[in-house]
Amino acid sequence: MRNEVETGQTYEEIYQKLFGILPPKSVTIGESNANIISQGRGFMEGFDLTMQLQVGCPGGCLFCYVPSGTRLTPNTVRGSDGQEWGFQVRNKKNVIAQLERHLEKGHLADKTIYWSGVTDAYAAPPAITQALWKRLQNSPPSLRPRRIVIQTRFRPDRDVGLIAEYNQLAQVSDSGPPVVVSFSLSTNKNEFIRAWERATPLYEHRMQAIRTLCEAGIFVVPTLSPFGLWDDLEYTLNLLKSWGVKYITCLFFKENTxxxxxxxxxxxxxxxxxxxxxxxxxxxEQLKIMRSIFDKVIVGRAGFLSLCSPHEIISSGQN
Ligand code: SF4
Known part of the structure; x- marks a missing residue:
């Protein structure tokens, strides 16, 4: 079946094809009073809580599911047709004060937190994510979450020292990792990243991020999502395995789920x-390739839910 294809089109051209208009010229950054912590609901209900530091996401991926769910993000941020998605971002106010309040009230104690479901965790400003890890490090162990799962296709490795320190400090009630990075890799073909994702890191940068995190002893689950076109998928998978990745998850483009x-x-x-x-x-056929390299390739919702207790997946019969 056809695989070796190029997009031959730019982000602007595909955007125009989808929405019938040119994309906005710039990203509008605003502020939001919204809470950073919510209950895990809908597809995120496997987690106790979710954390979002922004409303909207500057990634602007044309395949992103968030703008198609009217309850996931406000109309002003996605636009009536999804045309504003990626171009309207609101940074939440008082993130660290909010975190402090939730910690002190015990809201996060021994909870599993999915960071984030409806924006990319590491699209948030660097000063904020740094302050967040420092605040978590300084909190009493009994008030810390059991697990924080970072969902990203950006660069969490910018905080690798802080994450690794927290990872070592934290004591977790179920003996699993305190921090997990679910890292989205959809293709190794940069022309597709440029054409379908407005402002996310290219393949080599993502791989570097995964490698750095693995080398720092952080539990990384590469998430092949949404699964796109690959040149030599085996090569990437073997690299991930050589860096100590234990299993991968995969999500194909989804319709009617x-x-x-x-x-x-x-x-x-x-x-x-x-x-x-x-x-x-x-x-x-692609799953067969993945399973020829990794014993465990968890597909779809099961892959997502595996992130709640990824250490149990390794020892389970699930594949
Ligand atoms: S980075 Fe993630 S949340 Fe942001 S637009 Fe892309 S897929 Fe959506």
Whole structure:
């Protein structure tokens, strides 16, 4: 089946194809009074809590499920048709004071936290993420969360020293890792990253981030999501394995599932340009490649839920 293809189109051209207008020229940054902590609901219900430091995400990925869920983010941030997604970002106010309050009230004690479900954890400003780890380090062990799962395709390795220190300090009630990084890799073809994701790091930068985190002893679960086109998928998987990655998860482009579906406009574009990405037979072939290298490749929602207790996956029969 066809695999070796190029986009031949820029982000602007694909955006225009999807929305019928040119993309906004710049990202509007504002502020939000919203709480940084919410209950884990919907597809995130496996976690006790979710944490978001921003409303909106500057990544601007055209396949992102967030703007297609009307309850996931406000209309002003996604636009009526999803056309504003990636161009409206509100930084939440008083993040560290809010964190402090939640810690002191015991809201986070021994909880599993998914950071973030509806924006990228590491799209947040560096000063804020640094202050967050420092505040967590200074909190009494009994008030700390059991596990923080960072979901990102940006650069959490900018905080690697702080994360590693916290990781070593924390004592976890279930003997699992205090911090897990679920790192999104959708392709190793940078032309697709440039064409489908407005402002996220290129493949080499993501791999460098994963390597740095692994070398610092942080539990990283590469998440091949949404699974795109790869040149030599085996090469990337073997590299990940050599860095100590224990298992991977995978999410194909999704249609007609209960939650977190790929937006319909992007699905229509894929159906026209790259239909094999939605083809079950092709997807099964890719899974065979993944399973030839990793014993455990957890697909779809099960992969997401595995992040709550990733250490148990390694010893379980689940694959
Ligand atoms: S980085 Fe993640 S949250 Fe942000 S637009 Fe891309 S897929 Fe959505």
């Amino acid at each position: 209960q939650s977190a579906n790929t937006p319909s406009k992007f699905l229509a574009y894929l159906g026209h340009e790259y239909p094999f990405l939605l083809n079950k037979e092709w997807q099964d």
